[in-house]
Amino acid sequence: MSETRTSGAARAEGARMIALVGPFQSGKTSLFECLLARCGAVQRQGFVRDGATVGDASPEARAHAMSVECNIGRADYLGDRYTFVDCPGSVEFADEQRRALAVADAAIVVAESDPRKLPALQLVLRAVEEARVPHFLFLNKIDAAAGNLRESLALLQTASRTPLLLRQIPLWNNGIAVGFIDLALERAYVYREHAPSQVVAMPDGETVLEKEARYSMLERLADYDDALMEELLSDIEPPRDQIFDDLAKELRFGHVAPVFIGAAERGAGVTRLLKALRHEAPGVAATRARLGIADAGPALAHVFRSIHTPHGGKLSLARVLRGAFSDGQQVIGSSGAEEKISGVSSLLGAMTMRQPKAEAGETVAFGRLDGIAAGEAVQDARAGAPQAPAPLAPPRPVYGLALSVGDRKDEMRLAAALAKLIDEDPSLVFVQDQALGEMKLLGQGEMHIRVALERLATRYGVTVATHAPAVGYKETIRHAVSVRGRHKKQSGGHGQFGDVVLEVSPRRRGEGFAFAERVHGGTVPKQYFSSVEAGCQDALARGPLGFPVVDVEAVLVDGSYHSVDSSDMAFRTAARIGMIEALGRAEPVLLEPMLAVAIFAPSEAVSRATGIVSARRGQILGFGPRPEWDGWDALDALIPEAEIGDLIVELRSATSGAGFFEARFDHLTEMVGRQAHEVVAARSAASH
Structure with missing residues (x-):
């Protein structure tokens, strides 16, 4: 119209x-x-x-x-x-x-x-x-x-x-x-x-x-x-x-x-x-008007970037949208944090030029707003916290490296330095993976992570070693077995005695661990059932192939106890012994995680993208035009987590730098043959 x-x-x-x-x-x-x-x-x-x-x-x-x-x-x-x-x-x-x-x-x-x-x-x-x-x-x-x-x-x-x-x-x-x-x-x-x-x-x-x-x-x-x-x-x-x-x-x-x-x-x-x-x-x-902000009201600014300088502390780059801000003014962010502006400066590259105040329309650096993050609005503290602007969700990471420091004392310095880098660049993500025992830095590509590591070294004096992140392999069993786990120890005074009979069997993929009891005649008193379950779970932390065990069921069917020497710890130990034996006898099998991956690429590059997927042991599920993106296609695939590490590097190389993907965990699948043998051998070597 x-x-x-x-x-x-x-x-x-x-x-x-x-x-x-x-x-x-x-x-x-x-x-x-x-x-x-x-x-x-x-x-x-x-x-x-x-x-x-x-x-x-x-x-x-x-x-x-x-x-x-x-x-x-x-x-x-x-x-x-x-x-x-x-x-x-x-x-x-x-x-x-x-x-x-x-x-x-x-x-x-x-x-x-x-x-x-x-x-x-x-x-x-x-x-x-x-x-x-x-x-x-x-x-x-x-x-x-x-x-x-x-x-x-x-x-x-x-x-x-x-x-x-x-x-x-x-x-x-x-x-x-x-x-x-x-x-x-x-x-x-x-x-x-x-x-x-x-x-x-x-x-x-x-x-x-x-x-x-x-x-x-x-x-x-x-x-x-x-x-x-x-x-x-x-x-x-x-x-x-x-x-x-x-x-x-x-x-x-x-x-x-x-x-x-x-x-x-x-x-x-x-x-x-x-x-x-x-x-x-x-x-x-x-x-x-575009942002839905009224013309009248207290002075308002939007912080769009943070910079941590070596000697001047934190600078908050902000656009003044309404009113004026002065050096020394008390302001409040949309998160509720109150801070005092310590310096108002305009910028010319790396140079800052102090000025007494900033008026509507100006883009300036506010000094020392330590509690206010990029993406927040700030206004005069007397007016109360401003409404938070519409959040800009950071993009999902597509590349990462595991980090390690030579001395554990440096881990605190590393965490503090990374916190400042992430404050400057929210598209970086730091993960402490407890399950895999790794610290990981994730971002938008190889150069993105490389620059972050260079800043760690030059700005903060923190040098790290890097390697590819570990893959979240798991293992399970193929057959049901029945075992007895017995723990008996006499060391003067009260001894330790626990005796259990377990039936251990596989469950369907994704069902996790389950425990049940079918004890008759009180051969194992009820008070020890929870200890038996805990002992079974202890054994799942590391299976016979060296990885966490999933999708198994343990049923307590029989056992015996001693009125004096039996205890929670004795039954927990007996259950762990029995479960370890059962896992070794029940034909353990390696499971590798599969990721559901959506690849977005210009249409003329889709054939190259499909070749990349196939070369990475991927399974193509389908592809078609990307909605509302003329000249682009979307490709859906399943790709092993082990093959995803540098996918973005190869994908961008094949698409003139424009291709990208999104990935999420989908399921665990059995891994056999030479590749499984190599994974288990590498795990065994790393444990010795």
């Missing part, structure tokens, strides 16, 4: 927060650096290839030549204040992107005309659309592009559910983009190296193409503006102000995603992008 045009749209007031998102190596950090330089926030643009950027200043980012956390930079342009947030492009660090998008006014999606990166672009665009953030698309590396821009736009449109609105067309010279025509302004520009583009006369031969592209842009806008539609049907040229009002409105409502072109590393096309942000990007008032 179209909307009646409302004239007089005003520029947004207050500081704005703009998220830069896009696939890995699309050029986000280059655009971030160029924006800061063009705004005068830095003297010159830094380059990723030189390792001289304002962003990506951490040792881990420098070492791996990639963004591993959000980079934040404040800048002023023509009297307007912005905070640009350069989000990591790797899917392994996508949780950083989600948390920044939650409070951003708008996003710039940096993309390339590269079919190989379309699945990754689709993941980024889906995150932006689900967060309902108005967004521009910056088609980067136009200087290296080949082919027709309309073909590129059609290709990119397959990744976007929001209609893409072409705002510029390139000027070509011998197959190289040397400038562009702005369709809203109807002006031609030529690029200048690391400087604003220069207005030039419309080149001969471009007028027809420009008119055609401009009319297509206006037609799209007219889908949402009845007055503009009437003007187009009547061949009336709409006023320029009306066009810009419509561009701002349709961007804000998410009806379109305007497309700009340029080359961030050369600084080409960036000034026009900045001017579009200035005149069209919504501000904090629109973000409040």
Whole structure:
């Protein structure tokens, strides 16, 4: 349904927060650096290839030549204040992107005309659309592009559910983009190296193409503006102000995603992008409306990230959504924790700049809010705890390593350091697996865990050894047996005597352990039944193959006792002895855990995904189109837990970095043959 045009749209007031998102190596950090330089926030643009950027200043980012956390930079342009947030492009660090998008006014999606990166672009665009953030698309590396821009736009449109609105067309010279025509302004520009583009006369031969592209842009806008539609049907040229009002409105409502072109590393096309942000990007008032926050009320901010600094303590990166916050102000988080702000700072990469207060729209770092976690809202403590924002559930882990330290004393240091890392990055999960006797760090991929371990070492001086997590093998029995368990000991004074006869049999898979008694004639007094059951369970902790025993039943059918020497402990010991013997005689068999795995991959990569499953002893249950994801399929399979460890690494390699999976325990299944023998042998060797 179209909307009646409302004239007089005003520029947004207050500081704005703009998220830069896009696939890995699309050029986000280059655009971030160029924006800061063009705004005068830095003297010159830094380059990723030189390792001289304002962003990506951490040792881990420098070492791996990639963004591993959000980079934040404040800048002023023509009297307007912005905070640009350069989000990591790797899917392994996508949780950083989600948390920044939650409070951003708008996003710039940096993309390339590269079919190989379309699945990754689709993941980024889906995150932006689900967060309902108005967004521009910056088609980067136009200087290296080949082919027709309309073909590129059609290709990119397959990744976007929001209609893409072409705002510029390139000027070509011998197959190289040397400038562009702005369709809203109807002006031609030529690029200048690391400087604003220069207005030039419309080149001969471009007028027809420009008119055609401009009319297509206006037609799209007219889908949402009845007055503009009437003007187009009547061949009336709409006023320029009306066009810009419509561009701002349709961007804000998410009806379109305007497309700009340029080359961030050369600084080409960036000034026009900045001017579009200035005149069209919504501000904090629109973000409040999107989040369902009233305009009136006590000062309110949303903490979207935590940083633990070596000397300055914890910094809470927050977007001020309403009112103002001052240094020294007492605030309360949505969890009820009260803290005092110890410093208000704006950020430029790794640098912090103190300021007395932060007003609505600003993105700042609050110091020493130790009890307030990322994802919480904060407001003046006198107003009471604010309503908790809609939670952003962290993604499920898909990769993990078991950790060990050389000295048990270091376990406390490890736990404390990991708590800080997880406070910074909630997509990390630390598990102390009591059943397997392991500490495990889980996350979103091999690089994600590697970076966390590097931070452990460099920031906190905690070095750990790592290995693949243990598999939760179990064992059971195949046959029923009857055994006698007898414990008799005389050591002066009262002795120990317990005697039981047990019938031990297998149960159906998943039924667990059961105990019963069918004792006649009081051969075993009732008071010892619970001790016999406990003794049977003691024996299940480690069966004859070396693993916990499941799905068995033990029935006490007979026994004997001594009026003086019998005791709970004696009967518990007798039952454990009998149960151990029974398990060894009842043909023990190894059980391995099977996981139900849902794999999501671009349709063209599904055949590769099925090959990966088959190579990992997996059983494919079925596949089909992934609901509401054009060009993607979902593959359901059963895969042994032992084969799941580096599945995500191989899957992403086969899907241009975009594939992922979800897994849950499904059942235990018998494991026989050479593989079972190897598992049992390895367990036996580890026990000696």
